[in-house]
Amino acid sequence: MYNSSKILLLFIFLTISCSKDTPSNSDPILDIEFDELGSDGPYLYGETYYGRKSYVTYYPGNIPIILSIPHGGDISPSEISNRTYGVSVTDSNTIELGIAIRNYFFSNYNVRPYVVINNLKRTKLDANRDIVEAAQGNMYAERAFDEFHYYINSAREEITTNFNTGFLFDIHGHGVNPDGFYDMRTWIGYLLSGDDLDNSDNYIDQNISIDNTSIYSLVNTSNKTLSNLLRGPNSLGTLFEDALYTALPSSNSPSPEGMRYFSGGYNTFLYGTNRNFDFNAIQLEFPFPDLRDTSQSRGTFSSSFVQIIQKYIQTHTGIDVLLID
Numbered sequence: 001m002y003n004s005s006k007i008l009l010l011f012i013f014l015t016i017s018c019s020k021d022t023p024s025n026s027d028p029i030l031d032i033e034f035d036e037l038g039s040d041g042p043y044l045y046g047e048t049y050y051g052r053k054s055y056v057t058y059y060p061g062n063i064p065i066i067l068s069i070p071h072g073g074d075i076s077p078s079e080i081s082n083r084t085y086g087v088s089v090t091d092s093n094t095i096e097l098g099i100a101i102r103n104y105f106f107s108n109y110n111v112r113p114y115v116v117i118n119n120l121k122r123t124k125l126d127a128n129r130d131i132v133e134a135a136q137g138n139m140y141a142e143r144a145f146d147e148f149h150y151y152i153n154s155a156r157e158e159i160t161t162n163f164n165t166g167f168l169f170d171i172h173g174h175g176v177n178p179d180g181f182y183d184m185r186t187w188i189g190y191l192l193s194g195d196d197l198d199n200s201d202n203y204i205d206q207n208i209s210i211d212n213t214s215i216y217s218l219v220n221t222s223n224k225t226l227s228n229l230l231r232g233p234n235s236l237g238t239l240f241e242d243a244l245y246t247a248l249p250s251s252n253s254p255s256p257e258g259m260r261y262f263s264g265g266y267n268t269f270l271y272g273t274n275r276n277f278d279f280n281a282i283q284l285e286f287p288f289p290d291l292r293d294t295s296q297s298r299g300t301f302s303s304s305f306v307q308i309i310q311k312y313i314q315t316h317t318g319i320d321v322l323l324i325d
Contacts, residue, residue: 035052041154043154044060047060051148051151055140055147056147056148063112064162064165064167065169066113066168067098067115067168068127068152068171068267069095069117070126070148070170071089071173072090072094072173074119076123084136086126086133093288093292096295104303114155124138125141125144128172128266160278163319168279168280168281168282169282170189170264170267170281170284172284173288175288177259178260183260183287184287185246186245187248187261189264189285190272190282191212191214192212193263194259196208196263197231197254197261198255201231205226213272216275216280217279217280218316230249232251234311235249235251236312237250237251238250238251239308240308241253243304245301263283264283
């Protein structure tokens with residue numbers, strides 16, 4: 001009797017212990033292992049690479065230009081919950097615009113920029129914020145975030161090895177202002193605020209450190225002043241204006257004068273201020289009408305953009321991106 005009681009108690013104890021160690025269906029234990037970042041490499045020119053579930057796409061290039069597109073995606077998987085704070089508006093047709101630019105480079109000059117695309121809808125991942133705000137704790141969104149930036153870093157390392165310097169253009173789109181006004185200018189962000197740009201050239205050159213810009217490397221190696229590179233005759237904005245696309249800042253529009261303007265975000269800061277690389281980053285906020293709204297407008301703009309970027313980079317670095325073998 002005594003032995004039977006001991007056996008019964010032992011059975012009950014083991015049953016209780018096992019039930020504590022076994023997860024219920026309503027509370028599963030996730031044991032997810034992702035592939036090591038970079039395990040899909042080496043990255044070869046002309047090939048296409050996809051992150052997990054194609055949330056991120058990477059097109060390696062062969063010129064010192066990276067086009068990053070963080071806000072144009074439309075994939076909305078159920079495994080990633082919606083972000084609960086932060087901006088969630090999609091920059092419509094920015095992926096299509098980036099691909100049109102890439103295609104124009106190749107079809108006309110047989111060269112390609114590096115292109116990194118976040119295909120997730122911005123409600124799921126904002127690839128232009130730090131990872132806390134970008135993914136908000138979801139492991140699958142965090143993985144896509146890591147892939148997006150791993151591909152950019154890989155491209156930057158290859159570019160600086162081959163060309164010593166390079167440029168990341170972070171592609172965005174802006175819409176109608178809250179007051180209903182539609183600014184048709186492309187906003188070019190160098191991490192300087194609208195208030196900074198509202199100052200005179202003399203003030204900018206004497207009081208704003210080039211360390212505070214995302215084109216530190218360009219200014220540091222140039223014989224031009226900061227104000228000249230921001231809105232002088234060979235500034236990016238003025239080259240846009242010369243091609244009949246209005247831009248801010250530029251010679252014609254040197255500052256926003258209190259109007260809405262985006263100066264650059266996380267990606268512009270991350271890739272434009274790291275002094276371990278001789279590299280520059282510029283945020284481009286494109287208007288929608290007549291530039292990214294239709295296939296025809298994107299094609300027309302792409303041809304102009306390629307010429308603008310070629311002249312800009314050759315003028316300031318001596319590199320002709322259209323004549324690279």
